[in-house]
Amino acid sequence: MTAAISPLEPFVDPTADHRVDRHVWAQTMAMSKRSVIAIIRQPALVVPSLVFPLFFAALGSSSFSRATGLPGFPKVDSFLALTLAASVIQGVLFGSTNGGAALAVDIENGFFDRLLASPTSRISILVGSLAGSSLFGAAQALFFTIVMMIFGVHLYGGIVGLLVIVVAGALIGLSIGAFLAAMALRTGSAEAVQGVFPLLFITLFFSSAFFPRETMRGVYRTIADINPVSHLYEGMRDLVIDGLSAGAVAKSLLIPIAIGFVSIPIALSQLRRRLKAL
Amino acid sequence: MKRDDYPIFAEGLVRHFGDVKAVDGVDLQVEHGEMFGFLGPNGAGKSTTVRMLTTLLRPTAGIARVAGFDVVTQADDVRRSIGVALQDAAIDPLMTGSELLALQAVLYGIPKSKVKQRGDELLERVGLTGAAGRRVGTYSGGMRRRLDLALSLIHQPSVLFLDEPTTGLDPMSRLALWEEVRRLNAEGTTVLLTTQYLEEADQLADRIAIIDHGHIVRQGVPRDLKAQVGAPTLVIEVPPDQVEAAQAVLLRFGELRTTAEGTLGVGLTDGAEAVSAVVRALDEAQLRMQHLELNEPSLDDVFAEATGYRLEGEGSANLPEAQGDDAPVNGDKPKRSRRGRR
Amino acid sequence: MTASVLANAPSTRTTLFGASFGLMKRGLQRILRLPSAFFPALAMPIFQSIAFSGTFFAITKIPGFPTDRSINWFMPLGACMGSAFSGVGLGFALIGDIETGFFDRLRMAPAPRNALILGPLLTAWFRTVLVVTAVLVVGFILGARLTGGVLGLLTLYVASLGIATMATGWGLGLAFRFRDMRGAAVMQLGLFVSIFLSSAQTPLNVMQGWLHAVARFNPITNVLRLARQGFVGELTWSGSWGGLVAIAVMGALLLVFARRGLDALDK
Numbered sequence: 001m002t003a004a005i006s007p008l009e010p011f012v013d014p015t016a017d018h019r020v021d022r023h024v025w026a027q028t029m030a031m032s033k034r035s036v037i038a039i040i041r042q043p044a045l046v047v048p049s050l051v052f053p054l055f056f057a058a059l060g061s062s063s064f065s066r067a068t069g070l071p072g073f074p075k076v077d078s079f080l081a082l083t084l085a086a087s088v089i090q091g092v093l094f095g096s097t098n099g100g101a102a103l104a105v106d107i108e109n110g111f112f113d114r115l116l117a118s119p120t121s122r123i124s125i126l127v128g129s130l131a132g133s134s135l136f137g138a139a140q141a142l143f144f145t146i147v148m149m150i151f152g153v154h155l156y157g158g159i160v161g162l163l164v165i166v167v168a169g170a171l172i173g174l175s176i177g178a179f180l181a182a183m184a185l186r187t188g189s190a191e192a193v194q195g196v197f198p199l200l201f202i203t204l205f206f207s208s209a210f211f212p213r214e215t216m217r218g219v220y221r222t223i224a225d226i227n228p229v230s231h232l233y234e235g236m237r238d239l240v241i242d243g244l245s246a247g248a249v250a251k252s253l254l255i256p257i258a259i260g261f262v263s264i265p266i267a268l269s270q271l272r273r274r275l276k277a278l
Numbered sequence: 279m280k281r282d283d284y285p286i287f288a289e290g291l292v293r294h295f296g297d298v299k300a301v302d303g304v305d306l307q308v309e310h311g312e313m314f315g316f317l318g319p320n321g322a323g324k325s326t327t328v329r330m331l332t333t334l335l336r337p338t339a340g341i342a343r344v345a346g347f348d349v350v351t352q353a354d355d356v357r358r359s360i361g362v363a364l365q366d367a368a369i370d371p372l373m374t375g376s377e378l379l380a381l382q383a384v385l386y387g388i389p390k391s392k393v394k395q396r397g398d399e400l401l402e403r404v405g406l407t408g409a410a411g412r413r414v415g416t417y418s419g420g421m422r423r424r425l426d427l428a429l430s431l432i433h434q435p436s437v438l439f440l441d442e443p444t445t446g447l448d449p450m451s452r453l454a455l456w457e458e459v460r461r462l463n464a465e466g467t468t469v470l471l472t473t474q475y476l477e478e479a480d481q482l483a484d485r486i487a488i489i490d491h492g493h494i495v496r497q498g499v500p501r502d503l504k505a506q507v508g509a510p511t512l513v514i515e516v517p518p519d520q521v522e523a524a525q526a527v528l529l530r531f532g533e534l535r536t537t538a539e540g541t542l543g544v545g546l547t548d549g550a551e552a553v554s555a556v557v558r559a560l561d562e563a564q565l566r567m568q569h570l571e572l573n574e575p576s577l578d579d580v581f582a583e584a585t586g587y588r589l590e591g592e593g594s595a596n597l598p599e600a601q602g603d604d605a606p607v608n609g610d611k612p613k614r615s616r617r618g619r620r
Numbered sequence: 621m622t623a624s625v626l627a628n629a630p631s632t633r634t635t636l637f638g639a640s641f642g643l644m645k646r647g648l649q650r651i652l653r654l655p656s657a658f659f660p661a662l663a664m665p666i667f668q669s670i671a672f673s674g675t676f677f678a679i680t681k682i683p684g685f686p687t688d689r690s691i692n693w694f695m696p697l698g699a700c701m702g703s704a705f706s707g708v709g710l711g712f713a714l715i716g717d718i719e720t721g722f723f724d725r726l727r728m729a730p731a732p733r734n735a736l737i738l739g740p741l742l743t744a745w746f747r748t749v750l751v752v753t754a755v756l757v758v759g760f761i762l763g764a765r766l767t768g769g770v771l772g773l774l775t776l777y778v779a780s781l782g783i784a785t786m787a788t789g790w791g792l793g794l795a796f797r798f799r800d801m802r803g804a805a806v807m808q809l810g811l812f813v814s815i816f817l818s819s820a821q822t823p824l825n826v827m828q829g830w831l832h833a834v835a836r837f838n839p840i841t842n843v844l845r846l847a848r849q850g851f852v853g854e855l856t857w858s859g860s861w862g863g864l865v866a867i868a869v870m871g872a873l874l875l876v877f878a879r880r881g882l883d884a885l886d887k
Contacts, residue, residue: 055816059822062828062829063822063831064822065827065828066828070682073678198660206671214680216677217677220677283771333728334727336723336886360728362725362728366720366721368723368724368725369725370646370717371648373649381642381643384634384642385634385727387633387635388626393680395625434626
């Protein structure tokens with residue numbers, strides 16, 4: 001039996017299929033590692049997405065602590081408990097622009113071409129970028145949860161709830177990161193990718209991430225009702241304030257997965273488009 | 279002459295950036311109507327000196343007076359008297375040429391009634407009338423330099439500073455700018471021009487100063503500086519059977535020098551003026567001269583003799599391995615050269 | 621060669637206002653020619669007013685909240701934030717001028733040095749008036765109600781111009797010191813933090829904990845009180861004087877900060 005030989009891997013023994021797969025896997029791991037190292041080595045890019053959500057959470061808990069008694073608010077120990085999920089979503093949304101921007105910078109400065117000129121599997125380039133966003137999303141979720149717990153938030157969902165929140169952070173990073181990667185591949189411009197940031201901000205605001213939907217009115221309420229971010233937030237919030245439930249777990253995980261089902265094919269199609277243009 | 283009699287006077291001018299001595303004791307006396315060239319490699323201290331003389335940087339020590347005013351205590355008076363075109367054409371790409379000139383006119387206190395006319399005058403002078411209504415961002419490099427020059431002339435300054443005005447320009451644009459600078463100088467404007475191009479200094483300057491590592495190492499008229507380095511070499515070609523006789527004639531005028539195969543060379547003790555005498559002597563000896571050329575010592579020879587390395591070509595101070603980026607721009611702290619100073 | 625138009629013309633000194641207006645004119649040209657730089661400064665406060673008043677609609681139900689309309693509470697905040705970013709935008713533009721060398725040309729002109737501060741400030745004020753007017757129009761469409769009469773509009777404009785003045789001083793001062801885009805990040809961060817550590821989201825009597833302790837002393841709280849006067853009650857001197865003093869003192873301090881930064885460029 002002969003294996004199909006990738007023209008990119010002339011030194012692979014054609015009788016050994018598994019070596020082709022291992023090579024692609026190694027490349028993907030290497031690209032992912034690069035993506036993660038880039039995040040670690042640029043604290044100036046990373047710190048705002050860690051600090052700002054906490055700043056807003058602190059502001060909110062002081063400004064709106066008396067609002068928790070209003071009709072429409074869920075029963076909570078403190079306003080801070082409501083902000084944990086919002087901080088995770090906020091932080092991951094803002095942080096994932098860095099991954100997309102990094103891919104765009106690779107395109108702008110020619111490193112992307114260098115990768116294409118090498119026997120690097122095309123898919124590993126995209127997967128590597130998304131791996132960085134995803135891992136960072138998970139790290140952010142863990143970070144925010146630990147900080148909030150230090151400040152007195154009780155996680156009623158326990159260890160499993162924590163795990164679900166961390167996985168949700170990873171999935172949000174992956175799915176939103178894919179949209180931004182698609183933007184980077186389409187435009188090749190870091191500025192254009194950063195320009196998406198206000199749209200993410202708007203999406204977050206027109207949701208229940210800051211105040212419950214039940215307290216809103218009119219068009220605003222309608223938008224918040226149909227905004228998937230509202231439901232994602234509520235799933236994660238309920239893991240904190242109510243405990244583990246099938247509904248909360250489903251919302252926390254299935255919504256980012258569903259977003260991913262849309263965003264990842266878009267990113268792949270943009271990758272194909274860019275490769276075709278060569 | 280007293281120091282105020284000079285349009286540009288500097289004594290012991292020093293500028294330090296932390297431990298880096300970008301300018302370390304510069305003395306200058308530029309005469310009225312003179313075109314003075316300031317020659318040196320990147321990082322020598324040329325731009326730093328110009329920035330001090332044009333009030334953009336305070337000297338660490340020393341005195342500098344421009345147009346009779348002290349650059350530190352009478353900075354406004356200095357600014358009113360000078361025009362400056364810096365290393366990078368300092369323009370706003372969103373404005374049109376006319377608008378930039380109008381803004382400059384307002385900043386220099388030109389009466390409102392004269393602003394447009396003065397702008398039109400200068401645009402015509404630098405050949406940009408047709409592009410006046412276009413945004414400067416659409417101009418070519420040469421056009422931007424010309425506009426930059428026009429901006430520096432808005433108030434008819436008596437002293438003009440040009441900091442590497444032709445760096446990055448194509449040959450035609452360079453020649454055009456040289457023409458304009460010569461014209462300005464002929465009209466009486468004192469010009470201090472910094473450059474790293476030997477030909478530019480040679481072509482334009484009445485006197486030059488060579489600066490290296492923050493010091494002036496040579497100063498004078500280019501011709502005299504070159505003569506100090508050595509006698510010019512006269513190279514001739516004669517038929518092979520006349521070589522010995524020609525050598526005997528040439529020996530009367532100086533030392534024989536090694537030249538390209540098939541030619542004879544002599545270092546003229548009396549300089550270029552001796553060429554006619556040599557030709558006459560060869561003629562009287564009935565020797566047939568097939569080719570003649572005179573090679574003067576170049577400014578690069580002057581530079582090499584003063585500093586130990588060349589400004590252009592092999593072993594050049596302007597090749598990457600010889601550059602030390604010590605001179606800051608915009609008042610930044612200078613970058614330390616990883617290679618260290620030579 | 622024909623004689624120049626300047627031949628025999630008396631030499632004149634550049635006046636502070638002449639030079640400042642010249643620089644302001646340039647600033648206004650940039651608004652028209654680079655709308656993409658100005659558009660966020662216009663869109664952001666409008667968005668903010670809408671988003672905050674929609675998201676935090678329910679806080680008007682908190683006992684002690686001074687108005688029953690969230691748009692009345694958040695629209696002046698949007699106007700002030702827009703004014704702040706209008707001021708800081710001049711800092712961004714200055715960084716661009718420093719990086720291209722154009723600012724050296726301005727520095728070499730014999731115009732009074734203060735023109736290099738006043739010119740951008742005048743531009744910031746003009747931008748502020750545009751932004752505040754746009755926010756007001758949108759606010760009134762969304763149901764904002766003027767409770768303090770026409771003077772209430774005046775206090776909003778005065779507060780916004782005051783914030784723009786502070787932000788301009790802050791932005792220019794940082795631009796002179798950083799001379800590159802790192803300054804832009806610090807400008808925005810400083811502004812954002814100082815505005816939100818005030819009564820931006822809730823009034824002092826509603827907030828609790830550490831924020832109350834900070835906001836009480838934050839001069840921005842007084843300025844926001846001045847800005848909101850026309851929309852949350854009646855105009856009173858006690859509600860106004862604190863903001864006016866804050867504007868005068870902070871504005872002066874930050875403009876001196878800017879001027880010192882300009883002087884440091886020569887050193």
